[in-house]
Amino acid sequence: MSWGILNSEGKKHWGDIFPDGQVPLKGMVLIPAKLAGIDAVQTIYLVNWRKLTSLQQAAILVKLNKLSGTSKEEILKEILSVGLPLREKYTCGCIVSLAALLF
Numbered sequence: 785m786s787w788g789i790l791n792s793e794g795k796k797h798w799g800d801i802f803p804d805g806q807v808p809l810k811g812m813v814l815i816p817a818k819l820a821g822i823d824a825v826q827t828i829y830l831v832n833w834r835k836l837t838s839l840q841q842a843a844i845l846v847k848l849n850k851l852s853g854t855s856k857e858e859i860l861k862e863i864l865s866v867g868l869p870l871r872e873k874y875t876c877g878c879i880v881s882l883a884a885l886l887f
Contacts, residue, residue: 785881786812788829794874801843807870808835812878817869820852828869829878844868 786809790798795805810830817828833841845856852859 831868
């Protein structure tokens with residue numbers, strides 16, 4: 785299992801949902817992406833949506849709804865279709881659990 789480690793800026797934005805500063809990732813590979821509402825291409829990790837608790841999922845949908853004005857249903861549809869990005873600039877890197885390396 786890979787984890788993104790939130791930096792101080794990331795904790796300001798996402799610390800309420802990830803109080804330990806660790807976000808489960810689909811992998812350690814950075815992906816260039818064009819995010820809605822942002823001009824420049826960003827480098828992102830993809831969050832492992834299925835490893836989040838139902839409370840975390842609901843809180844993310846509420847937060848993104850407030851930020852974008854897009855319905856929670858549309859946000860969820862997009863997440864399930866293309867994934868949930870975590871901008872690299874909100875992290876100080878990522879780690880992988882030892883158990884993931886053994887299997």
